[in-house]
Amino acid sequence: MKKFTRFNGIVAPLDRANVDTDLIIPKQFLKSIKRTGFGVNLFDELRYLDEGYPGQDCSQRPINPDFVLNLPRYQGAEVLLARRNFGCGSSREHAPWALEDFGFKVVIAPSFADIFYNNAFKNGILLITLSEEEVDTLFEEVEASEGYRLDVDLEHQRITTPGGQAFAFEVDAFRKHCLLNGLDDIGITLQDEDAIRAFEEKHRQARPWLFRQPA
């Protein structure tokens, strides 16, 4: 995982509540056994006017000119501004893989679904939860000014608008640490190998049926 560093990026607004992971990446693209290459199919059903299938040359497909990510002013966006309950539904990690592959480093919303929240951080994507009012303010500003960018500073847990207004956000210490240092958490967990073995042995003694195999 890459280290998450402070950056100043273009913001794209997706004005829609309850964006589910089926919408972020439709099921036909989950057939891949790789982790990469999902970016061209991010929001496939909103982005294109036809039905997509895996392995297709997306540059030849009719694009939906009204969809926000297709508008020239949002090209190169690295911050996605969204509405409440973003990422609900299926546990598919293909959703953050697609967002990351497309170029998004940050999603800002009033709330996120739990499984998506975990999956995003494990792929180096920072999810920032702000209040409904703060998100409303950002939507107004983004839509009002072309080339709108936000400065994202994870270390100090704040984003700053072009006008100099700063919004503080919460993020738990462990996730922040992993993101800033680009750490693989399996490696971190295995530092506790002895504790896991000791727990496992005690657990097996107490409840041997949990370790049983069929005859």
Add this chain to the structure above:
Amino acid sequence: MSGQTLYDKLWDQHLVKQRDDGTALIYIDRQLLHEVTSPQAFEGLRLAKRKPWRLDANLATPDHNVPTTLKERAEGNSGIKDPVSLIQVQTLDDNCKAFGIEEFQINDPRQGIVHVVGPEQGATLPGMTVVCGDSHTATHGAFAALAHGIGTSEVEHVLATQCLLAQKMKNMQVRVEGELGLGVTAKDVVLAIIGEIGTAGGTGYAIEFAGSAIASLSMEGRMTVCNMAIEAGARVGLIAVDDVTIDYLAERPFAPTAEQWQAAVADWRALVSDEDATFDKVVTLKAEEIEPQVSWGTSPEMVTGISGQVPDPLAADDETLKRSHTRALEYMGLQANQKITDIRLDKVFIGSCTNSRIEDLREAAKVARGKKVADSIKLAMVVPGSGLVKRQAEAEGLDKIFIDAGFEWREPGCSMCLAMNADKLGAGEHCASTSNRNFEGRQGYGGRTHLVSPAMAAAAAIAGHFVDVRTLAANDASHAQEA
């Protein structure tokens, strides 16, 4: 000190280490694997030169991609026409073989949807932690197991360490008190709950379902309820252990036997919330007020009773909701204030990890017996949840009832719930579906899903539009009296 909730107890029993930063290491007793969310996890293990921590904690079966016609299935993996799907299923077989993980392959009679297979085998037991790279893992909470969906990175983490990094959730109790009316099922209960608390109502919580109406449900009904906890935003749904739980598990292949069974049962009896346990949030529904449910929109919270109507978006509480409802009606091709019983259907799907167990098929067959699927229905299909469910249904003659009525009787898999195989909706088609998600495009590009119970789906197939299954039940009862 107040008592513990069921969730608190399960958490404590699996806590390996609490870290200062608020995260915890939780031990995982069972991981279920399928072809869609596991290949990248196995690949990650290989790249890091790691081995699975405990092979026997894992159980795998292909389900999402498998074809469901007998003709295709007769050829095993080579019957999978889509080459990309074939690679995925083949990759699961290869990975399980290479690492030594038990797998029920495509034509093993025990193959099926992971969330049907686990409980059916007794591979899901009370007091376990159960994970799977699938959000409907909440299903297993019906057994008082701490079960939830995880992403592929976490699948790899569990394979490598037998643990999960987690943060403790908050406790919510959803009580359904009273007696369910005739024709009102577990599916209607959970849809009504989602309609009440919303798709984000349970975010951050483990929900324990309780109350007399929940206690009256069979294990299969309880699985249907817990299955859709995630549709209320909660990763975890739970139901306390009682005699129904224990009776279900006796003599299942992976369940303990003899003296170990006695010890296990004694241990399981404690898997209930203490009387003085406190919940962060409690929601109560009256069973008598729940009628058969039908979803009208593109989120499971967009649901109403069969006697209701499609809402008017302009009446929604706030701007965001107004926009969501407007967009949903446009996508669904429905009018504000349209009666639910006026929604005409093109396809009917009975199946999925929510509703493909034997009792679901019995309920649907009871409605379909001696009737015919309406001419206007292009396809009505029944997809059993596992090879063993299929075998049981055939032993009871349910397959004949469905086939005689004009339904297609298929082979087990996830099928049209998410349409990763060939079973899908065409653009604009309305489907009465016993699955769990009515998201845009979920069952096929441009497809329009209405979530219902198996009995309601069967009734809709016969009528060609939604009907109140309670009136059918009443008619049947009065006919029986006349005869």
